[in-house]
Amino acid sequence: MPRRNAPFSIIRRLPIYLRILDNLIKKDVDIISSRTLSSRTGFTAEQIRKDLAYFGAFGTRGTGYNTVFLREKLLNIIGLDKENHTIVVGAGDLGTAFGRYNLIKNPYIGVVGLFDISDEVIGKSVEGLMVQHLDCMPEVIDKYNVKVAILTIPSSQAQTVVNKLVKSGVTAILNFAPTKLNVPDYVHVHNIDLTIELQSLFYFTVLEEEKDSV
């Protein structure tokens, strides 16, 4: 199975298929067609068939995909078919949101640590998990073999924390700090900049107003 070097654009769609399969399996649905997957995702059926065919022949022409089989394959491809742990650094509103949501709802990834440096939040409990001081982070990373970390701290502190994460063995970072992080080549950083996402949406409202005034 050519797992390596699959385009990230494909990889990012796989968890979307996974979520739909989870819901179908809960409802005892055995088979799903690419057309139904299309109507639930908004991607074309052709795109979906192509995405899945990239990793192997998982469906039957004219019938569709077996939900349980496809789910297992996807879990394996993404790397969620084992115990997966993550930590959240920064226990402000966003970090708490992330910790809480994943502790309750994400069946595949366990949040095993929430870290901060502020006395105001250290000791606070988020769904039973206590916020710890940043100094405790390397031990937790080591204990749970954490490879993925979520960063929700101010830009000014981000690089220092990232250096610690990398030193402790983290190889993938979901970064919400609006700053460019320097990491070794083998570390993957995925930046989500919520201000940028919000600001860029205003472009469309101006477009709509211009159309209205033509």
Added chain:
Amino acid sequence: MPRRNAPFSIIRRLPIYLRILDNLIKKDVDIISSRTLSSRTGFTAEQIRKDLAYFGAFGTRGTGYNTVFLREKLLNIIGLDKENHTIVVGAGDLGTAFGRYNLIKNPYIGVVGLFDISDEVIGKSVEGLMVQHLDCMPEVIDKYNVKVAILTIPSSQAQTVVNKLVKSGVTAILNFAPTKLNVPDYVHVHNIDLTIELQSLFYFTVLEEEKDSV
């Protein structure tokens, strides 16, 4: 200026340039080269020059861009050169994070409403803005001419709220609910699915482990 139909990939980079310009102007820096912009963003200098040239000739060859001039142009292109308002629907951890961050730090977009249906959060103050009942939403949208809304509510309620937003005149939605929303063609929805972003990162950790074991 060909504002219309600019690729969204370009549009999304403009606020990143904008943030850098803001910081430079605060430090009284007059001129910035595409090379410096490149080192601060991680995009190539060529990409940056191409992005900006799409909208006009803003720089001087061999010198660079005037920071104040370029900032004004970018604000105009994105549509942030006027009073801009947004609302947040869903005052849980994520909605609160979004409201608080933008109320404090986003100089271009004012959050004028935070809405929820839970008595537990209605009446709560976030940076001086009080969480109101969802029923108050249309009035606030109308009063402030809100065109952009942020949605941080559970999937089960998302479509109902979106229908209300569209009916009230909202034309762009930043959606965090992990579900596909149905909207008229003229409404732009930008989905951010934090679970998907997190899950897809695990792919890279497996890749790294495979490389290690070769």
